[in-house]
Each structure stands twice: as C-alpha cells, then as structure tokens.
Amino acid sequence: MVLWCPDWSVRAGLLELAETEVEVAAEAPAAVLSANRVTVCNAAARAEGVRRGQRRRDAQARCPEVVLLTDSPERDARWFEPVLAAVEDVRPGVAPLRPGLLAVPAPGRFFSRGALSGEEAAAALLSELLVDAGVWDCRFGVADDLFTAERAARQAGPQECVSVPAAGSAVFLRDLPVMALADDGPEGAALSDLLRRLGLIRLGDFAALGAGEVANRFGSYGSDVWRRVHGASQTRLASRTPPPELARSVPFEPPLDSAEAVTFSVRRTAEEFVAGLAARQLVATAVRIEAEFDGGLSARRWVHPRCFTSRDLVDRVHWQLQGAVITAPIELVRFLPEIVEPAGDHADGLWGGGAEEQVVRGVARVQAMVGYDAVRVPVRQGGRSAADRQALVPWGERPAGLRPLDRPWPGRIPGPAPTRVFAEALSADVVDLSDAPVDVSVRGAVSAEPARYRIGRHWVPVAAWAGPWPVDESWWLGDASGGGRSARFQLVGVDGRAWLVRWLSAGGWIVEAAYD
Amino acid sequence: MSVARIEQLRGRIDALQGAPTRLSVPVLPVLDGLVRLRTGSVYGADSAGLVMTLVAGASQAGEWVGFVGWDDFGVEAAHQRGIDLARTVLVPRPGEHWLEVTAALVDVVKVVALRPPGPVDAKSAGILDARLRARSAVLVVQGEWPGCEAWLGLESAEWLGVGRGEGRLSGRRGDLVARRGGRAAARSTVLLDEGA
Numbered sequence: 063m064v065l066w067c068p069d070w071s072v073r074a075g076l077l078e079l080a081e082t083e084v085e086v087a088a089e090a091p092a093a094v095l096s097a098n099r100v101t102v103c104n105a106a107a108r109a110e111g112v113r114r115g116q117r118r119r120d121a122q123a124r125c126p127e128v129v130l131l132t133d134s135p136e137r138d139a140r141w142f143e144p145v146l147a148a149v150e151d152v153r154p155g156v157a158p159l160r161p162g163l164l165a166v167p168a169p170g171r172f173f174s175r176g177a178l179s180g181e182e183a184a185a186a187l188l189s190e191l192l193v194d195a196g197v198w199d200c201r202f203g204v205a206d207d208l209f210t211a212e213r214a215a216r217q218a219g220p221q222e223c224v225s226v227p228a229a230g231s232a233v234f235l236r237d238l239p240v241m242a243l244a245d246d247g248p249e250g251a252a253l254s255d256l257l258r259r260l261g262l263i264r265l266g267d268f269a270a271l272g273a274g275e276v277a278n279r280f281g282s283y284g285s286d287v288w289r290r291v292h293g294a295s296q297t298r299l300a301s302r303t304p305p306p307e308l309a310r311s312v313p314f315e316p317p318l319d320s321a322e323a324v325t326f327s328v329r330r331t332a333e334e335f336v337a338g339l340a341a342r343q344l345v346a347t348a349v350r351i352e353a354e355f356d357g358g359l360s361a362r363r364w365v366h367p368r369c370f371t372s373r374d375l376v377d378r379v380h381w382q383l384q385g386a387v388i389t390a391p392i393e394l395v396r397f398l399p400e401i402v403e404p405a406g407d408h409a410d411g412l413w414g415g416g417a418e419e420q421v422v423r424g425v426a427r428v429q430a431m432v433g434y435d436a437v438r439v440p441v442r443q444g445g446r447s448a449a450d451r452q453a454l455v456p457w458g459e460r461p462a463g464l465r466p467l468d469r470p471w472p473g474r475i476p477g478p479a480p481t482r483v484f485a486e487a488l489s490a491d492v493v494d495l496s497d498a499p500v501d502v503s504v505r506g507a508v509s510a511e512p513a514r515y516r517i518g519r520h521w522v523p524v525a526a527w528a529g530p531w532p533v534d535e536s537w538w539l540g541d542a543s544g545g546g547r548s549a550r551f552q553l554v555g556v557d558g559r560a561w562l563v564r565w566l567s568a569g570g571w572i573v574e575a576a577y578d
Numbered sequence: 579m580s581v582a583r584i585e586q587l588r589g590r591i592d593a594l595q596g597a598p599t600r601l602s603v604p605v606l607p608v609l610d611g612l613v614r615l616r617t618g619s620v621y622g623a624d625s626a627g628l629v630m631t632l633v634a635g636a637s638q639a640g641e642w643v644g645f646v647g648w649d650d651f652g653v654e655a656a657h658q659r660g661i662d663l664a665r666t667v668l669v670p671r672p673g674e675h676w677l678e679v680t681a682a683l684v685d686v687v688k689v690v691a692l693r694p695p696g697p698v699d700a701k702s703a704g705i706l707d708a709r710l711r712a713r714s715a716v717l718v719v720q721g722e723w724p725g726c727e728a729w730l731g732l733e734s735a736e737w738l739g740v741g742r743g744e745g746r747l748s749g750r751r752g753d754l755v756a757r758r759g760g761r762a763a764a765r766s767t768v769l770l771d772e773g774a
Contacts, residue, residue, distance in 0.1 A: 252663030438668040440653040452653030477746050479654035481626040526740045578626040
C-alpha cells in the first residue's frame with residue numbers, strides 16, 4: 063500500500079515558513095523553484111495557471127501572490143518525518159520512498175469491515191490519523207507492486223484509496239496514458255516524452271512492443287517499465303528501522319538555580335548518554351544541549367574535535383549555563399546527539415596518541431580558567447588583507463566557512479607575511495614632505511611620496527616604502543563598514559620597523575599589521 | 579649516528595627514569611651554533627618574528643607549541659616560518675590569569691611562547707621555572723624576564739627588497755646576537771623572513 067501526499071515540497075515549505083515567519087495560509091498558492099523554474103506547485107497555484115517547468119516571472123505573472131519557495135530536499139524529508147512516525151505508530155515496517163511518498167505492507171483481507179475491504183479500511187484509518195496530524199491531502203493506492211500502487215495513489219482523490227485487485231496490475235497499467243510515467247523522476251519524464259512522440263499513447267501500446275526491441279532501444283529503465291506493464295515486476299519493500307532513542311534528559315524537581323548545581327547533577331545523565339551511544343558502537347561528535355526553564359529555553363550546538371566524553375558534556379553544560387541569559391531556575395537539561403560516528407574511527411591507536419590526549423586535557427583546564435572562547439586554534443584562509451587571511455577558531459570547534467586558500471586573491475601583498483596582525487587596526491597619519499596627507503587617486507596613483515608617518519605619538523621619517531596595492535572591496539557596503547576603495551602600503555621607518563598600512567577612500571590611514 | 583643524537587637519546591632515557599634532565603629541543607638550522615633550546619629554561623627574544631623562529635624548530639619536530647598573550651598573532655607568518663598550526667594552541671588574551679594559563683600550558687605543551695602583560699617579578703618567574711623543570715618544557719618570552727638562559731636579538735637589521743615606492747618587502751638581513759649571562763655574545767649575520 064502506498065501513501066502519497068501531493069506537492070509535498072510545497073507543503074513542507076509552507077509549514078516551515080509558517081513556523082519561522084508571519085503566518086501563511088496553508089492553502090495559499092505556492093511553488094517551489096529550482097534553477098529559476100517551477101518544479102512543484104500546489105493546487106491553488108495550479109488553478110491560477112502556474113505549471114511545472116515555468117520560469118519564475120511567468121509564474122508570477124499568472125499569479126502575482128504566489129509564494130515562492132526554494133528547493134530543499136532536506137526540508138521536505140524533515141517535515142515528512144512526523145508523517146512517517148504517525149503511520150509507524152499503527153503499522154510497523156514503513157518504507158519511505160521519497161518525501162511525500164511512503165509504502166507500508168497492506169493488511170490482509172481478514173481486516174475487512176462490512177462493505178470495506180481490508181485495504182480500504184486501513185486507508186480510512188490512516189487518513190483519519192493523518193488528518194488529525196494536519197495532513198489533509200493524503201491519497202492511497204493498493205496493488206501487488208510498488209510501481210502500480212503509486213500510479214493508483216495518484217489516481218485517488220484526497221483521503222481516498224484506489225485498490226488494484228490482486229494480479230490485476232498489468233490490466234490497470236495498460237489503460238494509463240504514457241504521461242503517467244512523467245511523475246517517475248527524470249528518466250520517466252524522458253521516456254514518457256519519447257513514447258508520446260513515437261505515437262504511443264497508452265502504456266498498453268508500449269506493452270505491445272517486443273521485449274528485445276524495448277531492451278535495445280529504451281535501456282534498462284524502459285525494459286523495467288515494460289516488465290511492470292506485463293505484470294512481471296517484483297519490488298520488495300525495504301522498510302526502515304525506527305531510529306533508536308539516543309537523547310537523554312534529566313528533570314530537576316525542584317528546579318535548580320545555580321549553574322554549579324546543575325553541572326553537578328547532569329553528570330550521571332551525561333554518563334548514561336555516552337554509554338547509550340557506546341552500546342551501539344557510536345560516539346557523538348556534535349551534541350545539542352538544551353536547558354529548559356520557566357519561560358524559556360537555552361539551546362546550543364556544541365562540536366567536539368574528537369568525540370564527547372561525559373566530562374566534556376558536563377563542561378559544555380557549565381559553559382552554556384554561564385554564558386546564556388537564564389531568568390528562572392533550570393527545570394530540565396537534555397542532550398541530543400546531532401552527529402554520531404562509529405566509535406572505531408575515534409578510538410586511540412595502540413601506539414602514540416598519548417601526547418595529544420594530554421594536550422586536550424591541559425587545554426580543557428585552561429578553558430575552565432579563562433573561558434571557552436579564550437583558547438584558539440590558528441587557521442589560515444584566503445583573503446586580501448592580513449587579517450582576512452587568518453582565522454582564530456575556538457579550541458574544540460571545527461573551523462567552518464573558511465575562504466579557500468587556493469584562489470589567486472588579486473590585491474593581496476606577496477612576500478613574507480606580517481608577524482603581528484592587529485585584531486583592531488590602529489589609526490595612523492602619513493604625510494608628504496609638505497606635511498599634506500598622502501592620497502591615492504581613483505587610478506591608483508599616489509599624490510606624493512610619503513615622507514613621515516605617525517603611529518601613536520611620534521613622527522617617524524620614512525626610510526623606504528612600497529605600494530600601493532589598490533583594492534576595491536565590498537563597495538556595496540559603503541564607506542562606514544569598511545567597503546570601498548583603499549590601497550595598502552608597506553612602510554619602513556628609519557627606526558628599522560616595517561608596517562603594513564592601508565589608505566582608505568573615506569579618509570585616513572590605518573595600520574593593519576606589523577613586520578616585527 | 580651523530581653524537582648529538584646519541585646525547586638526545588641518552589637524555590630521553592634519563593627522563594624516562596625520572597632523573598631531572600635537560601633535554602635539548604630542536605631548533606631551525608638558522609639558529610644552529612647561536613642558541614640551543616634546553617628544557618627547563620627560559621629564553622628571551624626581542625621581536626615576534628624571532629620568537630616564532632625559535633619555536634618553529636620544535637613544532638616541525640612534531641611537538642605541540644603554545645602562544646600566550648599574543649593578541650596579534652600573525653597566522654600566515656607562523657606558517658611561513660614552519661610552525662605546524664595543527665599543533666598550536668593560542669590564548670590571545672589571558673588577562674590577569676596569564677601566569678596560571680602559562681603554567682597550565684607548560685604542563686602539556688613542549689614549548690610555550692609568552693608575551694607577559696607587564697614587568698615580571700622574580701617570584702612569578704620562580705614558580706614557572708620550577709614548573710618548567712618538572713615538566714621538561716621550554717618557555718620563550720618576548721620582553722623582559724628575570725633570569726633568562728639566553729636572550730636573542732637582531733641588530734643592525736635592514737629590510738630587503740623595498741625601495742622608494744617600488745618593490746616589496748622580501749626579507750630581512752641582520753646580525754643575530756645571542757647573549758647569555760657572563761659569556762661573550764655569539765653573533766652571526768643571517769637572512770630572515772624569506773617568504774613565499
């Protein structure tokens with residue numbers, strides 16, 4: 063038995079939109095776009111003339127109020143999960159085929175009630191459940207094999223069930239137009255288009271071709287369909303195993319109001335959490351910790367460079383509670399595994415590895431002293447300015463969102479990198495021989511040779527200088543936020559110190575780094 | 579097998595047997611003959627670049643290194659000098675806890691580079707000295723420190739490759755001077771900071 067929820071990605075998109083932003087009516091016209099073309103639209107949009115394959119502006123022209131959603135298979139799968147769970151509650155062995163489509167083994171004829179056959183009774187029960195769960199449009203199809211059952215579900219009306227009798231799949235399929243294949247992924251769309259152009263209108267016409275010809279001309283997908291139309295298809299269900307419950311939580315009664323008390327009390331739960339994972343040969347490398355209190359929730363995702371032990375989890379709870387704004391005593395702490403990996407990948411080698419372990423422990427002590435963010439791991443990344451070319455990642459977090467190093471980055475200064483890169487640039491003055499500030503023209507020409515500079519209090523004569531390296535970055539941000547034209551110079555003073563300074567079109571000079 | 583290598587191995591055996599020893603820590607070839615890092619001692623340097631150069635040898639040999647109080651750490655410069663960033667711990671702003679943080683890092687990291695926030699009194703220095711000897715680690719300080727084993731400075735340095743509005747900084751030539759209490763200063767003319 064196949065359950066089909068039409069236009070699922072539109073529905074999932076609307077559900078997510080309703081959760082995050084202003085309310086959107088569930089029946090508002092909406093379409094999911096991928097590469098500027100409509101891939102899925104709902105019935106309301108279809109009624110206004112929006113069609114699959116239309117360009118964005120055509121869709122908007124037909125129906126100006128259409129809600130446009132981006133294509134996101136993860137979102138669709140995420141929102142389909144409650145549907146799977148709801149069906150699983152009454153019938154184990156659910157096989158998710160794709161978001162919006164699932165299959166369950168149909169109940170036998172022994173479950174028939176009065177005039178309803180067993181399948182229809184089951185479909186009625188499931189649709190009742192799903193409507194309770196908020197899924198109005200669910201359609202059921204029952205057949206010997208998956209392919210036919212899906213076609214049958216697509217013929218059913220909302221909350222209805224189309225049942226193909228046993229051994230009747232071939233008869234059912236032969237009456238279908240070849241366009242029914244178009245819903246079966248890109249291969250199906252290509253084949254249905256080809257068959258239509260060949261003048262084959264019904265799947266029965268396709269079935270009349272010889273097996274050899276089909277295999278020669280239409281490839282493996284074509285012969286697959288041909289076998290199905292002949293009623294010789296065997297598609298077994300690969301039902302899913304429900305994910306094991308790995309999350310752990312600890313309620314506090316009465317609620318605890320100090321971070322230390324909570325930290326002390328979660329130790330046991332943290333140990334259970336790690337043990338629960340270990341029993342399945344797993345370790346967690348990313349964990350979401352949630353702390354509930356009256357009127358709020360403090361939730362944060364923590365990533366570990368290796369894997370979480372119970373002590374690490376207790377530390378993370380401590381840091382999270384210290385950092386978060388918590389207005390009431392804590393009622394509950396919950397550990398949710400976000401990324402789990404096989405424990406074998408993280409086990410210590412028989413030889414070596416000890417030194418690293420020691421460092422990890424020592425750094426944890428330092429973090430306990432000065433705070434989680436105070437210990438950093440330096441990482442290189444791409445960029446133009448010296449400060450852009452590096453990142454200091456908090457110890458214990460994985461570097462993410464780094465700019466790639468292997469790009470040319472025109473405008474960056476080659477040669478030895480500055481040893482001191484100021485997190486916040488210092489202000490400076492650079493003047494020429496007549497004490498006028500040095501300027502850079504739109505073409506990148508320097509107004510006059512820099513003669514003296516001042517960083518801090520004292521003026522230093524320039525011994526040598528190089529530049530400019532002009533850049534025009536982030537001009538759309540405006541001058542105030544560091545965008546716009548600028549040029550970098552290397553200045554060497556007569557005292558032997560070398561600086562990397564930057565002229566800004568907004569006026570003024572700053573010191574970005576020092577060669578020391 | 580060279581004599582130095584045998585000496586190093588002998589030192590390691592002593593360390594395993596629990597004897598208080600002074601192992602030598604590898605340094606970059608440019609510092610050969612000028613200064614030898616030995617565990618349990620404090621070394622000083624006058625610039626950030628020299629501290630990185632002192633630390634790089636140990637990092638290349640596979641040891642962990644730590645930087646404390648470096649709020650302007652030049653990551654790319656450290657990489658160009660050969661410091662392995664994957665085995666580097668950085669505490670940019672330890673604040674008032676700098677002594678405790680340094681002591682905690684000395685416990686687990688072979689070479690710690692420290693930039694103290696101000697003048698250091700002999701008592702704090704004594705605490706760290708004892709810890710360094712117990713844990714067989716090296717401390718490299720940028721700035722003043724009472725009782726340095728050796729102090730490294732660059733004298734009569736000149737920048738190469740840069741003119742008046744032309745070229746770019748390509749390196750630095752100068753006299754690397756290593757001073758140690760009482761003995762004559764060792765010096766050699768070197769070329770530093772040859773970047774990519």
